[in-house]
Amino acid sequence: MPDLRIGVVGATGAVGTVTLELLAERGFADVRAFASSRSAGSSVRFGEGELVVEEATPETLAADDLDLVFFSLGPQASRALVPHAVRGGAVAIDKSDAYRLQDGIPLVVAGVNDHVLNGDEIVANPNCSAMQLTCALAPLHEAA
Numbered sequence: 001m002p003d004l005r006i007g008v009v010g011a012t013g014a015v016g017t018v019t020l021e022l023l024a025e026r027g028f029a030d031v032r033a034f035a036s037s038r039s040a041g042s043s044v045r046f047g048e049g050e051l052v053v054e055e056a057t058p059e060t061l062a063a064d065d066l067d068l069v070f071f072s073l074g075p076q077a078s079r080a081l082v083p084h085a086v087r088g089g090a091v092a093i094d095k096s097d098a099y100r101l102q103d104g105i106p107l108v109v110a111g112v113n114d115h116v117l118n119g120d121e122i123v124a125n126p127n128c129s130a131m132q133l134t135c136a137l138a139p140l141h142e143a144a
Helices: 014-025 075-087 128-143
Strands: 006-009 031-035 043-046 049-055 068-071 091-094 122-124
Touching: 006 014, 006 075, 014 031, 014 043, 031 043, 068 075, 075 091
Parallel strands: 006 031, 006 068, 031 049, 068 091, 091 122
Antiparallel strands: 043 049
């Protein structure tokens, strides 16, 4: 696997734990878990082991030691933290609606419209039901 330094913000939530599981299954090793101050210091499962959860602060995210950061937070928290990860040199993939309709930020469904990525610093995802529907309809759209 590439030597990407990956962060998962919101690591103790439902989406964050699945993100960590998928990253471990795909062989990513340099992964850090972040969450609120309430969860900092706890542990989350990562593959056969565990990660200690760090507090997601502007300073930790801007420290220039992450290449890619997945954000699984509410829109207010995403708006507050995503810019700091970007300032630190990371690409931020935000799963909230904070950036979904913002000009200049691609709205991407992996495997459907990856071609819209162009070195963007922030990438938005549609909501979970729209993403599933897009994955199902995209092949039909291409066939028709």
